[in-house]
Amino acid sequence: MTEILHALSGRVAVVGSGLAGLMTALALAPEPVVLLTRSGIGAGTSTAWAQGGIAASLGADDSADLHLADTLAAGDGLCDADVAAGIVGEAVRAIAKLETMGVLFDRRADGKLALGLEAAHRRHRIVHAGGDGSGAEIVRALSETVTSTPSVTVLEGFDVRRLLTRGGTIAGLLCATPRGAAILPTTRVVLATGGIGGLYDATTNPTANYGQGIALAARAGAKLADMEFVQFHPTALDSRQRPLALVSEAVRGEGATLLNGRNERFMAGVPGAELAPRDVVARAISAEIARGGRVYLDARTAIGARFASRFPGIEALCRKVGVDAAVELIPVRPAAHYHMGGIATDSVGRSSVRGLWVAGEAGSTGLHGANRLASNSLLEAAVMGLRVAGDIGRSSLDPQSCPESKPLPPAGDASVVRPIMSRYLGVLRNGDGLDDAISLLLPMAEGKGAASDPALVGLLVATFAKLRQESRGAHARTDFTEKLAVARRQILTARAVVDIARSLSPHTLARSA
Structure with a gap:
């Protein structure tokens, strides 16, 4: 039997407890909010694992215009310039807001914020917390603030399986809970569910x-944007562990270089060298690996004995796989890291489904374009959390009767x-290869098994990739x-994608018949 959560009916529902979700819930106070998370608050989020910080033009030699120019250059012609200008222009405000919520950012001896350098940035503008533990510090501070905020009810162990709609408007959430199936009736939902890295072996x-928020929105009829753009971080720690540990771009920002198995610095002749845009570096490393060799990050000279104090988290990860980064080469490889595509939203996070907002990596605002500029992701999560909360506060949606119960789909696998x-x-x-991927993914996406939702997200990526012939x-x-x-x-609904996928791969019809 499906439980109806009448006591929480009508409250704003925020799905996800990373930076975007936590910021949205806090910014809505004193509006009553239900924060739903599959794990403990802040657990299982990409934010908590983020080593890099937040990009903000705080330096005397910097400006929002310079930050915007770097963002547009990295986005390779596909950014929405107005959206990007707005978000980078709010970076300083976002940093200040996070500090009021208890985040302890790193500061220099003179008390000013310490600013780091990362790839494709022309200025030192990365604000860190706890050295290479920025995400963990942000989650710690915001989680503590959320738990002490009376207007926020946290439901841990709640896995949202479907968005319920009536007449094209959000009517509620169908959840798997520790007690069984439950429905939360609401006309206002915020998806802050993160990215799709779990669809890849190396992530x-x-x-x-695996993109749960995208699957939820897609099945509710929302428009999706630019799903083909998956950013592969160039320097994941190459080991047998899964997921792969990240070796932050900040290590290269402090002078570490990339070497191939022949001890050659193969990025030396590329504009920007090791700090070229991530797609450039990832392709160069992939090419070296494809030739049968390994690739290494050499921090011995540039950082050396300072490595453990500057990057304590990364140093511990290296030690775990038997590498002493101060005196040894660090083996690295590209790994799925960030998704620029997602649920299409406007500048305040509204999706094409009435009553559905999106904040953070699950959404596609147009900020990142074809390639995210380093450390713009946490910036976007913070800014969009604030914007979504502001827009919900100004919105008015008619109450809906309790939505009809539906069978609870299985957990995604x-x-x-x-x-x-x-x-592929x-x-x-x-x-x-894209044809093969579409052929394999379509029947699973249209099925009802545990692979259905992950396969749908994968099908969206594959079909968008097939359509982009460049x-x-x-x-x-x-x-x-x-x-x-x-x-x-490219902006399409899931229904349109399925139709296109069938027309692109006729042999798919035989497999799925």
Whole structure:
């Protein structure tokens, strides 16, 4: 029997407890909010694992205009310039807001915020907390603030399986809970569920994060944008552990260099060298690995004995796999790290479904374009959390009667999807491989098994990738190596994607018949 959570009916429901979700819930106070999370508050989130910080133009030699220019350059022609200008322009405010919520950012001896340098930034503008533990510090502070905020009710162990709608408007959430199935009646939902890294074998994200929010929104009829753009972090720690540990870009920002198995610095002749945009570095490393060698990060000279104090978290991760980063080379490889695409939203987080907002990595605002600029992700999560809360506070939606109960779908299991995504939708793609991926993913996406939701998200990525017949930003096709003269975003519903997928791969029909 499905329980109806009448006592919480009508409250704003925030799904996810990373930075975007926590910020939204806090910014809505004193509006009553229900924060739903599959694990403990802040647990299982990409935010908690973030080593990098938040990009903000706080330096005397910096400005929001310079930050915007770097963002647009990294986005490779696909950013929404107005959205990007607005978000980077609110960076200083976001940092100040986080400090009022208890986040302890790193400061210099003179008391000013310490600013780091990361790839494709022309200025030192990365605000860190706890050295390379920025995400953990942010989650700690905001989680503590949330638990002491009377207007926020936290429901841990609640896995949202479907968005319930009536007449195209949000009517509630269907959840799996420790007590069984439950429905939370509400007309206002915020998805802050993170990215899709769990669809890949090699990822720096929590492996359970396969794009649940995207699947929820897609099945509710929401429009999706630019799903093909998956950023692969160039320098994950190459080991047998899963997920892969991240070796932050900040290490390269302090002078570490990339070497191949022949001890050659293969990025030396590339504009920006080791601090070129992530897609450039990831492709270069992938090419070296494809030639049969390994790639290493050399921090011995630039950082050396300072490594443990400057990057204590990374040093511990290296030690765990038997590497002393101060005196040894660090083996690295690209890994799925961030998704620029997602649920299409406007500048205040509204999706195409009435009553559904999105904040953070699950959404696609147009800030990142074809390739995210380093440390703009936590910035976007904070700013969009504030914006979503403000827009909900100004919105008015008619109350709905309690939505009808539906069968509870199984928990998503991406294990059968990962080999497909890893083989055909990695750093380099081609048309034949994308056809194969679509053929394999479509029948699973249309099924009702545990792989259905992960396969749907994978199908969205594969079909969008097939439609983009060019190489731009993080999307690189070996059969369409050039960039088109005009950059165009792709925005489609899941229903349209399924129709396109069937027409693109006729042999899929035979497999799914």
